[in-house]
Amino acid sequence: MQNKIFGGSMKQSFLAKNWHFIYFVLAAFDVVVICVSLYLSHNNLYQYDQAIEFTKSKIKILALVGEVSQSAQQVNAPGNDVFDSKNAANERERFANAKAVYEKKLSALQSTINANALNTKLNDDSTTLATKDFEDINLSMSGMSEVAGRIFDFFEKKEAEKAAALMAEMDRRYAKLNHAIEVFRVRQRDQIEHILDEHHKNLSATKKLEIYFSILIVLAVFGSAVFGTHISRFVKTALTKAQRNHEILETVSNAAIVAFTDIKGKITEVNDNFCEISGYTREELVGQDHRIISSGVHPKSFFKELWQKISSGEIWTGDIQNIKKNGEPYFLRSVISPLTGASGDIEKYMAIRFDVSEQRRLEIDLLNAQATAKIGSWTFDLASNDLSWSTEHYRIFEIDEPQSPENLYKLYRERIHPDDLTTLDRLTTRVECGCLVGRNLPQ
Helix, strand or coil, rough: CHHHCCCCCCHHHHHHHHHHHHHHHHHHHHHHHHHHHHHHHHHHHHHHHHHHHHHHHHHHHHHHHHHHHHHHHHHHHHHHHHHHHHHHHHHHHHHHHHHHHHHHHHHHHHHHHHHHHCCCCCCHHHHHHHHHHHHHHHHHHHHHHHHHHHHHHHHHCCCCHHHHHHHHHHHHHHHHHHHHHHHHHHHHHHHHHHHHHHHHHHHHHHHHHHHHHHHHHHHHHHHHHHHHHHHHHHHHHHHHHHHHHHHHHHHHHCCCCCEEEEEECCCCEEEHHHHHHCCCCCHCCCCCCHHHEECCCCCCCCCCCHHHHCCCCCCEEEEEECCCCCEEEEEEEEEEEHHHHHHHCEEEEEEEEEECCCHHHHHHHHHHHHHHHCCCCCCCCCCCCEEECHHHHHHHHHCCCCCHHHHHHHHHHHHCHHHHHHHEEEEEEEEEECCCCCCCCCC
């Protein structure tokens, strides 16, 4: 039945062989479709926010237009009231004060219009129309101010009849100003309706696209689910490996002194053994570097060589003398390994250490005993072919320490009695039971 669904055994074999590629294509398609949907939603939300901000700014503009209209009415009042008060000086002053308030309101309106045009990136036509509206408003106010001034002048000259003759002209100028303000108000309201209508159209188009993309996402997800069993196997395997690694790390952590540092050398994690041997709490150690436990006996070149090695991706091994919080020294045999991430770059370092303080103390006691008894010793590492002498051995043979193994052996031969050289050469090149007990060194 399964073969029939996939169109035959050959096609099924192809799918089984290339499932990872198909899954990648489906996953990539999912990501693309989701990203496009998110982009459309984000763009729609952005346009909605813009429409809201635009509407808010236009509402503020309309409120300012209302204030300008009220101010214009106050400017017009003294020209009419002068016929009742008969006090041209007071009415002229009222007129000047009202006009100053009007101009302040108009200036605020113009600044808001300019800022709105800049923020909402209105087209040139809208900016041009706004400029023309302001020109009409300013021209109408200028005409009304001229007529009002003449009325006040006639009253001051006791020519009330001539002033009365200008009342009709004053009303016409005021009506023209009101008309210019109303035209501006209507134009701003139309812009709000236009932007909201555009947003409604964009929203409708976006909803249709989101429906199409939702269908595509459902199809892609269904296709991905067909191959999901393959991914689950890999996840299960990865989890098994991760669990095994965790168990190994737990085992090591129970037996050794373990610490993790970031790429700058700052301590990020320590186990209980580290805290116990150093005398510091975990809170005191995390965030510090290993200088907190440095004994100061190692030269800077020692740590420089260490960092150069591990930062290049190699593992460093060696003994380090540290100092506890109470000032007591201790010795650690350390293995420091860089840990890389998925990208292949080093993300942190892991140090596994073992306390060899007792061993080092015994070695020191042995060296002191040798110095007291005038007995020297040497060691030879069969794995690395490294030869080393004790300090007393150097003193007995009157050789300055340290020396390279080759030079050391040469100086050593010079101090051996000629009759014993044959025996020495035989011992240093002899092989017994397949194990190297000596080493070939320059003659």
